[in-house]
Amino acid sequence: MDTDSSLSMDDMPMFFVGHHESKRSHPVTEQLLHHAQDLNYDMLTAPITNAHFQARVLTALSTYFTDLQSSPTKDLPLPLITPLSPADTLHAPNDSISQLLALTSPWIDLASPDPVIAHISRQVFTLEIAYAAFCGFGNVIVQGPKLHHGDLHGQGVAQYARAIQEALAIGQYINIQIMLPMTDDPNDESHDDVGNLSRFVRDEYVATSAQKGKSEVDTFGTWDAWNVVRTVCKYNQRVSVALTFPPNLPPAPVQRRWFSEPLRLLSFPATTFVKNKKGYWVLPIAHQMLLFRYMRLRTVPWILLTDVGPIPGVDDPDMIMTTGTGFLPQDAVTIPTHEPTPAEAAKAQPQKKPTDPTPHLSYMRHLQRNQPPKTQIERFGSGYQDYLQAPLQPLTDNLESITYEVFEKDPVKYEWYERAIEAALKDWAALKKPPSSPDGAVVVAVVGAGRGPLVTRALRASKNSGVRIQAWAVEKNPNAYVLLQRHNRDSWDGAVTVVKSDMRYWRGPHRGDGTHGHVDIIVSELLGSFADNELSPECLDGVQHVLNPTHGISIPQSYTAHLTPASAPKLHADVTTRSFTDSTAPETPHVVMLHAIDYLSTILPTNSNQNHPASPTGGSYAAAVRTGATSVPSDSSMLSPHIQQAWEFVHPVQPSILAQSQLRRGGSAAGGVGGATGGDGANEHNSRSSRTAFKCKNRGVCHGIAGYFESVLYAREGKDANGEKVELSTNPVTMDAKSRDMISWFPIWFPLKNPMYIPDDSEIFISMWRQTDDRKVWYEWMVESFVEVGGRKLRVAVTEVHTSRKAGCLM
Template identity: 55%
Template sequence: MANEIQFYIAQHETKRTVPVTTEVLQQALDLDYNMLTTPITTVEYRTSVLSRLSDRLAELDGEKTADEGLAPLIPPLKPSDTNLMPNELVSQLLVHSSTWIDLASPDPIIANVSRQVFNQEVAFAAFCGATNLVVQAPKLHHGSLHGAGVAQFARAVKEALTIGPYLTFHIMFPMTDDPATDSGEGFGHLSRFARSNYVETDEGAGKEDPFGTWDAWNIIRTICQYHVRLTVGLSLPRQLPSVHVQTRWFSEPLRILLIPGNAFIHNRKGQPVLPKPHQSLISRYMRLRIAPWVILSDVGPLPGFDILRDGLDVPRSPNDMTIDDPTPTEAAHLSSASAGIRTSTRVTNDPTPHLSYLRYFQRNQPPKPTIEQFGSGYQDYLQVPLQPLTDNLESITYEVFEKDPIKYEWYERAVAQGLRDWVAQGKSTSGPDRKPLVAVAGAGRGPLVTRALQASISTGVPISLWAVEKNPNAYVVLQHHNATIWNGAVTVVKTDMRAWKGPTLPDGTHAHVDILISELLGSFADNELSPECLDGVQHVLNPVHGISIPRSYSAYLTPIAAPKLHADIRAREPTDPTAPETPYVVMLHAFDYLSYTVASESSTSTAGEGKPASPSPSPESPSPHNSPIIPTAPLHPSIQPTVPPCWTFTHPLPATHLAHSALRRSGLPAGGTGGSTGGSGWNEHNARGSRMTFAVPERGVCHGLAAYFEAELYPGTELSTHPGTMAAKSGEMVSWFPMFFPLKTPMYLPAGSELQISMHRQTDDLKVWYEWFVEAFVEVGGTRLRIGTSALHSSKKNGCVL
C-alpha cells in the first residue's frame, strides 16, 4: 500500500564474531533483515593500538604533561586490521567506528590516540564506498568531570566530516544521561587508561539528567554548524523517559532507532514483545518524513544457513502483553482489553522472533489519517508565501484550496446562518427586489460562489449574487461556471475588489452589498493583506446592517525548536541573504514546543478519523501559498502548548477609521504629519504590535516562532489552525499550514527560563511587513537577568506590496 509505513531493519551484534560476507548478508536478507552492521576494524587492530598505548604510558611513567606530541603514532591499517573491503556489499551495511575509543577523554594522549583511530576508520570506510557511519556518542562522565569533553568530541567529528565527504555520520546516543550506564566498555576501553592526574575520582554516580544527552548533541551539531551529513541515533532503554524528552528527540534529525534485546519483554507464551510505551514511541517516530532505520541489537546471532523460514508461526498481536514478573510500570500497561484478539500460538521454531515481532508490528501500524496523507511530501518544506494582490494564482493552487473538506462547508454554514438571521430580524435589503445582495470578493474559481448558492437553496432565502475577481484567467473559469453550473444566476465582475463600485442596478446606479464574503486569510491570518483588501472593498458594504464573512480573525505565536528548518534556511542564505528574515509557510512536523503545560491523561483523547480529504497533490507540483496543515503528530496528547494571541482584526471597521485613512491619503494638512514608517500613514490603522512572555520549563534551543490563526466567519462558526482549538473548531481543515518566523542565530534556553517575544506588523504607503525580536531571562536570587537577545528581524525586503 502506498501509505503503509515501512520499517527498514538492520541486525547488530555488539561483538560480531563472523565477518560480513556475501553469504552472511544473503542469509540476513533471507531472514527478512534489510541491512547488517559491521565494525570497520577488528579485535586484532584494537590489541595493536592498546599495546602501543600501554608502551607509551609505561615510558611516561606518570609524567604530568599535556604535550599531545607524546602520544604514540598509530600506523596505517593492515589487512588483518579490517574485514571491510570495497565491494557490492558496502551499500547494504551500516559500518560503525570503534566503540572502545574515547574522543572526549580529558587525558590528551587518550584523546589523541582515539582521534587517530577514528580518522583512520573514517578514511577507510569512505574509501570502501560506505555511505553511513555509526559513531558512539561521547562519554560524558570522567570521574568528577561531566561533559567536559563534548566540544573536543565535536571538533573531532567536524574534522572527520571533511575526511569522509560522502559519509553520513549517525551519532548514537542513549535517550537520557544516566551516569550508572555511562561507563567504558570492558577492560579494553581507552577511558580506563586515562591518567589519574587528568581524571579525578568520582565520589558518587551523580543524578540522571533527562536532557543531558540532548544537551551534548546540541553542542556537537552547533559546533558542526548543523551539517547536513550529521544526524542522530537513539538507543531505547527498557524504561522510557518523560514525554518531554521523547518529543525533543522527535524534533532532531533522527535517522536510527536502536532497540536492544533487553528492551523486549516476554508474554505468557514466551514471545518477545515491546511494552506499550515503546510501541507508541516507535509508531510516532516512524511517522517522520524520513522514517528512521531500526537496528535490532544483541537479540542473538544470525541463525545458520540450514534454518528455513517455511511454516514459521509469528505473534498474532503486538498487544499480547501478559508477562512473567513485570515491573510496576510494565504491569500498569498490561491491558485486559486483549479479549477478542486472536490467541497466538507459542513460537517454537522461529529463528528470529524479535524480527518477526517487529515485522508484525509494522504490518499492523494504523493507516495514516487522511489529513496526513493529504500533506504527504510537504512536511518541513519551506515555502515563501505568495502575494495574491500582485500575483495571479495558478489553477493548481486554486484546486488544492478547493479540496478542503471543512473550510467551504463552514463558509456555507456561516452564509446560511446569516441569511436566516436576516429574515428573522426583518432586515431590509439593498436591492430593489427585496433579495439580499451577496458578493464574493476574490472569487477565484468559484467555490464560495457555489456554497453561497447552496446556502440560499437550503434556507429558502433567494439572493442576488456577484462574483468579483481580478485574475483574468480565473475570470474565464467563473464565466464558464456561470453558463454551465450556475445557470446564469451570478453576475461576474473582473476587477480588483478595492476598485469595485458595487452592484450595478438597472438604472445604472450602484447599490450596497448586504453580505460580503471573502477567503483572503493567510497562515498568520493577516499576512496576505486581508485587512487592507477588506478595508478597500468596505465602501460597497451596507453601513447599517451589512455582514462581513469573516467577521474577525486573530494571530497567534509560540516559540519552537525546529533544527531542520534552521539548517534548511542556513543552506539558502548564500544565494538568498534575506532567507533568515523571511517568514515561511511550512507544514511543521519535526519540531518541539518550548513553552507548554501538561494536562492529565484523563483529559486527553485520540482524535478520530473524521471526514476523508481529497488525494494529496504531488510534491513536485506547484505548491499553494495556503498549504494544508497537519495536526501536531509528534506531540504527546498530554502536552498543551502555550500559544497566546498577538492581535485581532475585525470587519467592518468603524467608518471613522476609514475616513481618517482617506484624509491622510489625501495629503491635506488635516490628515497629520505622515506615518511612523514613512509615507502619509494612511494604512497605520492596520499596524499592530504585541509583546508576549513564555515560560520555558525545560532547557532547549529556540530556532524560531510558529504562527497560527483563528477566524470567526459568523457567530457560532469558526476556523482555526491553533493547535489547542483546531480539533474543536475546524478539525481536519487542510487549507493552511502554520507560518514560521526564523531566528538568524538559535537561542539556547536553560530550564526554568522565560522568553519574551516582541512582534510587530509594520506598514507604510507601499508595503506590509513584520518585525520580531526575542529576549531570554532567568531569575537568580530574586533578580531577573537577561541572558540573551536575538537580532531585530525584519521582512521588509520581502514585504507584501499594497
C-alpha cells in the first residue's frame, strides 16, 4: 500500500512505538533506555517496583495468614506494607523519566473479594502511585480489574474503580492508562504467576461450581468494566485506555465501541503477529486496518510492542551503547597490532548479512510510512475532529470574512447549487413559464449573498443554460455588502444589482416607476447543521412575499432534520469541563465534526449496494471515516447507523399558512389565544416535534444525540424529469450518494447532562421539539430507554427534558 506522493509525512499520523515486557529480564536503566532509542524505539515500560518488593509483600501476606491460623480469636489487624526502600525500586527523579511508561505491579488484585488481598493490593498500589508521582513519571499503566474469581463475575469492579479514583488524587499530575483486553474472555485469564495475589484468595470468599467447562466470552465485558471505572472517576481526562489487541479481532461493534473511547495506548503482543510468505512478521490485514483507523483519532495513541523479545544486544557487551548518540564507544573499537593468524583471518571474514534484530519494530515503521492517505474530509477537518463549536447566529451576528472563506472551500456545495440553478432555468424555459421582469429575463435573487459565491454560480448557470437572467444579491452584513459591490464592478461586469437589506424586509426588485416586482427564483444558503437551526424557515418565510406567486421557485425546495443516539465519552467530558465556566454548555446544541463516536443503533442497509459503511480497504474510505467502520467487511461491519428523520420544511410555504401567521401577529382576537411558549404564535407554524424509536442490540452509554440534514435543492419538472433531484446531505448513510465529500457543514450534537446506560437488546426513544416564542428559536430533547420483560415493555431510564432556550437563536 503506497501513500499519495503529494502528501507529506506531516499530513500522516506519527507512530510512537514503545517496548514492553511483562517480565522484563533487565532493570530499566538510563543506559538501557538510550540503547532502545538507538534501535528506534521511542519509549520503554518500566516497573515501579521490583522482585524484591514483591517478595517482601508475599512474606507479609504469608506471615499474616500463619498468625491468623494460630490466633484463637481470628481477630488480627490487617497486615501493613512498610514504605519503599532503595532495595524495592531502581527509580529516582532524573531527566529520562519522561521517556518511560511506569508500570504498577500486575500481581496485585484491586478487585479481590478477599478483604485481606484487597487491602494489601491497595497499599501496594498507593505506594507505587505516590512514588511514581514523586519521581516525575507522567504516565502510569495499571492492569485492568480481574473480572473472574471462581464463579464471581465483575463483583470487584466498583472497588477497583474507587482505587483508581484515589490514585488520581495521590498523583495529581499523572495520567493513568488502564490496560484492558478488547473482550472479556475468562479462558484467557492467566494463572501462571505463582506470585499473583489472586491465587491466595481464601475459599470462603469465592464460590466455585463443581462443573468445569469453557466459559462464554462476553464481547462487551471489559468495556463494561471500563465504563464503571470512568464513571466513578467522573470522566476524568487523566484516565484513558491501554487496549490490548487479540490474535483474532472481536466483532465490528466491539471495535467501533473502543474507537469511541479515550485510547492512549495500543498494545500488540507477539501473538498478534503472523509470518508472511517471505518469513517476515506482519499483522493480519484486519489488524492493519483497525490500527490505521485508531491512528486517525484526534489524539493519536501510542503503540506498545509487547513480549516480542528482549531489547536486542542487552546481553552482548559489544552491542550495548553507553550513550544515545548511535555511535559505539571508543573502547569498543579494537586496532590490530600484528599480522593476523589464519584462524584470526577466517574469523575476520565478512559474515552473512545479519537478520533484523527488531523485526516487529521495523514492520511498525513500515506501516507508518505506508498509511492510507487522508481523505479530503480528513484533511479539511484536521483539528476540528470532536471539537465543540457554538452554532452560528447569522441573523444577529455579522460574520467575518474568514468564516465565509471556510465555507467557500467546499468542493461540492457550490457545484451542486449551480447544477440546481441551471436545471431550474432550463425547466423554466422548457415549460415556457412567464418571467417576472419586463424585458423577459428570469429574475434570480440570491438572498443572504455573503461574499457572493452563489451569485457567481447563478451567472454561470445562466450562461450554461442559455437562459437570460436578471440577478440580484441581497445581504444585510454591511462589510460583506462592500465586497459584493467590488465583485460587481470587477468580476460580474455590473450584471448584478446589490441590495443592502435584511431579506425579510426587502420589498423586491425595484422598477423605474417606483414599484417593486417579483422574483422568479430565490436562492439561499441558510441551512444549518440540523437543517433549520440557523433559522432558514423564518428567513425564507420573511422573503416569500417577493416570490412569484404562481411559478416561483425556492432553492432549496425542502430540507429534513435527522438524528440518532450515540456514545461519545470524549464529547461528554468536554461538555462537563465547559460547564464549570458556562452553565448553558450541557444544554447547548454544538456543531462538531463527529469522529470518535459509536452509533448505538445500527441496521442492515435496505440496499446492500448503497451507502453502507465501507471497509477502509475499499474505495469508500470516506464512508468508513464517517460511520466508524474499522475492519474488513463482514456481516456485522456491513451494518449502517440507524438515522431517522425528525421533521421537514418545504418552500415556498402555502400562502394560507403565512396568512394565518400574519393574522396572529399583533395578538388580535382573530389570531387566537397566542403561542404555546409565549408571544402571539406568529411563528408557531415553524414549530416541530418528533418521537423516534431505535433498537439497540448491544449495551452502551448514550451521551447525546447526533443530528444531520438532507436537502432537495431542486427537483426537476416536466415530462422528462424522471424524478431527478439535486440534493445535499450530511447524513452519513446517504451522503456518498447525494453529495460525497461535502465539507460545508459538520453534524450537530445535542448533549445529555447525565449519560444514560443502555442494556443489551433495549430500545431508545428520542423526543425532540423545535420551539419558538416569536423572538427566538430553541430545541428541547429527552431520551428514554425500554427493555421487554415477559412481553411487557418496561422503562428502565429517562433523562430530564433538556432545553437550549437560554442559548436560542434570535430572530
